[in-house]
Amino acid sequence: MKRRGHRPSIGTANRPRFWGRHAVTSALANPERTVRKLWGTREALGALDLPPGLPVTFAEVTDLGRLVPSDAPHQGLVAEVDPLEEMWLGDLLEHGRGDRRPLVVLDQVTDPHNVGAILRSAAAFDALGIVTQDRHAPPESGTVARSASGALETVPWVRVVNLARALDEIAEAGFWRIGLTGHATQTLAHALNPLGVDRTVAIVVGAEGEGMRHNTQTHCDELAKLPISSKVESLNVSNAAAIALYAVASRQD
Structure with a gap:
C-alpha cells in the first residue's frame, strides 16, 4: 500500500527487555510483537500459555534481578522482544x-x-x-x-x-x-x-x-x-x- 503523509522516524535497533506480569503477558498476546526470549520462575511460567518454539529459561528470582534494572518489579517474568514496527x-x-x-x-x-x-x-x-x-x-x-x-x-x-x-x-x-x-x-x-x-x-x-x-x-x-x-x-x-x-x-x- 502506498504510504501517505508524515513519514515515521527510524526506530531503535536494540531489543528491549520487558518485565512484570502485565507487560510480558501483553507482549505475548500481541500478534504484532515478536518475543525472542523468555525467562521466568517455574511458578510464573507455569501460569502462561506459551507459544511453541519460544526459547524459555527457568530462573531463580535473584537471577532474574540481574537481567533488569535494580529493584525492577519483575514478578518472576522477563522477556526480550523486538520493537514494534514503526507506524505512519x-x-x-x-x-x-x-x-x-x-x-x-x-x-x-x-x-x-x-x-x-x-x-x-x-x-x-x-x-x-x-x-x-x-x-x-x-x-x-x-x-x-x-x-x-x-x-x-x-x-x-x-x-x-x-x-x-x-x-x-x-x-x-x-x-x-x-x-x-x-x-x-x-x-x-x-x-x-x-x-x-x-x-x-x-x-x-x-x-x-x-x-x-x-x-x-x-x-x-x-x-x-x-x-x-x-x-x-x-x-x-x-x-x-x-x-x-x-x-x-x-x-x-
Whole structure:
C-alpha cells in the first residue's frame, strides 16, 4: 500500500527487555510483537500459555534481578522482544477516520514512566493513539511497558521527526488541536463546549517542568488549562493527560 503523509522516524535497533506480569503477558498476546526470549520462575511460567518454539529459561528470582534494572518489579517474568514496527501518522489518521477517538500529542515528554502512564490512560479512554517527537521521547523499554501495564501493546504510538508538521497533518485530518498550558486564559471545559460531540480533538501536552514549546503552541488551534487550585503550581504531565482525556470522553457521553 502506498504510504501517505508524515513519514515515521527510524526506530531503535536494540531489543528491549520487558518485565512484570502485565507487560510480558501483553507482549505475548500481541500478534504484532515478536518475543525472542523468555525467562521466568517455574511458578510464573507455569501460569502462561506459551507459544511453541519460544526459547524459555527457568530462573531463580535473584537471577532474574540481574537481567533488569535494580529493584525492577519483575514478578518472576522477563522477556526480550523486538520493537514494534514503526507506524505512519497518515495511516493512524486514516484508521481513525469516521470515529471520535481523541489523539494525544506529547511535546518532548522524555520520562518513560510518564509516557507509559499516558499510554495506560489513552487505553482507558479509548484514544486513537499517541504522537511523540522521535528525538525527544523515550524508546520502547521495560520501564515504558511496565508503566503502561499492557497498553504499549494496544495503543498505537507514532514517532515523528517534526512535531509542527505532524500537528499540521493532524489538523488537515479534521482534529481540533487543544494545547494544555497553565498560561491559558480559558479552561479545557470552555474550549471543549463549543465544539460539539462529533468534533475530534487532539490534546497536546508539553514536557515535564518546561511545558509546551512556543512553536508547538502556535500549531494548536487554541490553548486551555485545567482548573487546578492555586495551592499547586502544576500537575504531573501524565495526570494532566488523564484528566484531559476524561474531559473529552465526558463530552461524548
